[in-house]
Amino acid sequence: MLGGMQDWPLRVMRILDHAEREHGGREIVSLWADHSQTRTTYAGLARDARRLAAALTRLGLKRGDRVATLAMNHSRHMAAWYGAIGAGGVIHTINPRLFDEQLAYIANHAEDRVLFYDAAFAPIVERLKPQWRTIEHFVCFDAPAGEDGYEALIAGEADGFAWVEGDEREPCMLCYTSGTTGNPKGVLYEHRSTLLHALTEISPDVFNLSARSVALPIVPMFHAAAWGLPFATPLVGAKLVFSADYTPDLMCRLFAEEKVTHSAGVPTVWLAMIAHVEATGAELGALRHVTIGGSAAPRAMIEWFHARGIDVGHAWGMTEMSPIGTVGAPPSGWEEMSPADRLAYVCRQGRVPFGVELRIVDEDGQVLPRDGVASGRLQARGPWIVKQYFQDEGGPAAAADGWFDTGDVAILHPDGVMQITDRSKDVIKSGGEWISSIDLENAAVGCAGVAEAAAVGVYHPKWDERPLLLVVRKDGAEVTAEQILAHLAGHVAKWWLPDEILFVDSLPHTATGKLLKTALREQYRDYRLAGIAA
Numbered sequence: 001m002l003g004g005m006q007d008w009p010l011r012v013m014r015i016l017d018h019a020e021r022e023h024g025g026r027e028i029v030s031l032w033a034d035h036s037q038t039r040t041t042y043a044g045l046a047r048d049a050r051r052l053a054a055a056l057t058r059l060g061l062k063r064g065d066r067v068a069t070l071a072m073n074h075s076r077h078m079a080a081w082y083g084a085i086g087a088g089g090v091i092h093t094i095n096p097r098l099f100d101e102q103l104a105y106i107a108n109h110a111e112d113r114v115l116f117y118d119a120a121f122a123p124i125v126e127r128l129k130p131q132w133r134t135i136e137h138f139v140c141f142d143a144p145a146g147e148d149g150y151e152a153l154i155a156g157e158a159d160g161f162a163w164v165e166g167d168e169r170e171p172c173m174l175c176y177t178s179g180t181t182g183n184p185k186g187v188l189y190e191h192r193s194t195l196l197h198a199l200t201e202i203s204p205d206v207f208n209l210s211a212r213s214v215a216l217p218i219v220p221m222f223h224a225a226a227w228g229l230p231f232a233t234p235l236v237g238a239k240l241v242f243s244a245d246y247t248p249d250l251m252c253r254l255f256a257e258e259k260v261t262h263s264a265g266v267p268t269v270w271l272a273m274i275a276h277v278e279a280t281g282a283e284l285g286a287l288r289h290v291t292i293g294g295s296a297a298p299r300a301m302i303e304w305f306h307a308r309g310i311d312v313g314h315a316w317g318m319t320e321m322s323p324i325g326t327v328g329a330p331p332s333g334w335e336e337m338s339p340a341d342r343l344a345y346v347c348r349q350g351r352v353p354f355g356v357e358l359r360i361v362d363e364d365g366q367v368l369p370r371d372g373v374a375s376g377r378l379q380a381r382g383p384w385i386v387k388q389y390f391q392d393e394g395g396p397a398a399a400a401d402g403w404f405d406t407g408d409v410a411i412l413h414p415d416g417v418m419q420i421t422d423r424s425k426d427v428i429k430s431g432g433e434w435i436s437s438i439d440l441e442n443a444a445v446g447c448a449g450v451a452e453a454a455a456v457g458v459y460h461p462k463w464d465e466r467p468l469l470l471v472v473r474k475d476g477a478e479v480t481a482e483q484i485l486a487h488l489a490g491h492v493a494k495w496w497l498p499d500e501i502l503f504v505d506s507l508p509h510t511a512t513g514k515l516l517k518t519a520l521r522e523q524y525r526d527y528r529l530a531g532i533a534a
């Protein structure tokens, strides 16, 4: 027997239809690379997306064809997402900070047919054109007026384009992992997975978005779909503020002028913002809720926001998970918790929303208890978690029963809170025990004068590996190794203390702003601690 309710395929374009109909006047503000500012609305965005879908169809785009973007966050980029998806295509965001080799590989592997790009990335386009084998059309988002580009492409199109309909399991978006090991792998999001993920994101314990929210996603649209925010905000009619420029004083001005209430980004960008606010006394305006994720949020950063009455959602996820896995949102009993307990709670990666299941397993695949003690490989499953990579790269991504191995090492607490201890490749293995490089780094960043820190395991004849801590000092700071060790001693077990601390001018980062541990491990592979023979 079947039920008696209507069939309503969970397709992404319904999000934009809803925003246009119910929140058509709600604004989308964009600050461009040249610092000019434009304003449109969800109705304006829907109109542009329809014209763009018509233009793509005129150019010969077929169902399932990939449309790439190489761009920062702005309203035209968002219109291109919805236009390409509405035309039946698959939007493929490319991270412009990748190496040329990866940029060439990704676009060829995806078989992109059209590329939309920011003028700022024109040099990349010129350089890689000869290597890109499948791109037929290049469209500049911000071409000078009167020249070929986005505006010219959609100018002559009619407004009546009807979105391409189809099965909710058809793909709508392609995101590549950042490829810190081997070639990047493509994750092909579906209409259904994207819509379910967006519905979850607006909920109070995830991004806590509503019609009253003003959201400024600092996380770039090429980093795991800006964590899904361009799909979540139109669902509730939140105002959107985009910036193509991350200079902290510009961002602070946008926060204040546009009355931003919600923002999201990786720790690296927040570090820069906090340093700017500390140095200049700039105001963060109406900011109430920040989501920090992509790498572990340092304790000192969470404390800084809490001290200003700003909620922190500490999010864990990955490209393979659309990307939301867990968020450290306030649990029951929050009001009674002391500031220190609240801080300790948010330092962990939080709880799953409905739709994500987690477990940890040992080296043999045996499921470990959720006892707050056992630490093991973290696995996840659910309707917005990868099953297989695009073009089946590397065989199935998840086991037949759905469990996907995240490559992270974690503890699950009895109250459901997940705590990342490390990436399986980054843990420092000392005398058969594991030292969390993340915990060491976060403790070090809490020491006055330390701007950034990275912990890597280096060879030790007795212990296999011992931690080496690389530290970038804050501008003008003179903090010493002894001071850092004394600080760390108050935060981590004695046997975790780094055997050596080296001061460096800078640390390498991935294209999404995370510490590039693979490069550091390579660089310090043959490093010998003092007193240890080569």
Ligand code: ADP
Pocket (backbone or CB within 6 Å): 177, 178, 179, 180, 224, 292, 293, 294, 295, 296, 297, 314, 315, 316, 317, 318, 319, 320, 323, 349, 406, 407, 408, 420, 422, 423, 510, 512, 514
């Ligand atoms: P990539 O895996 O290619 O670097 P992702 O952005 O998908 O790109 O990164 C996912 C990984 O980032 C996770 O597997 C985890 O190791 C790390 N990560 C993300 N958020 C957090 C967090 N809040 N705390 C600790 N690690 C995190």
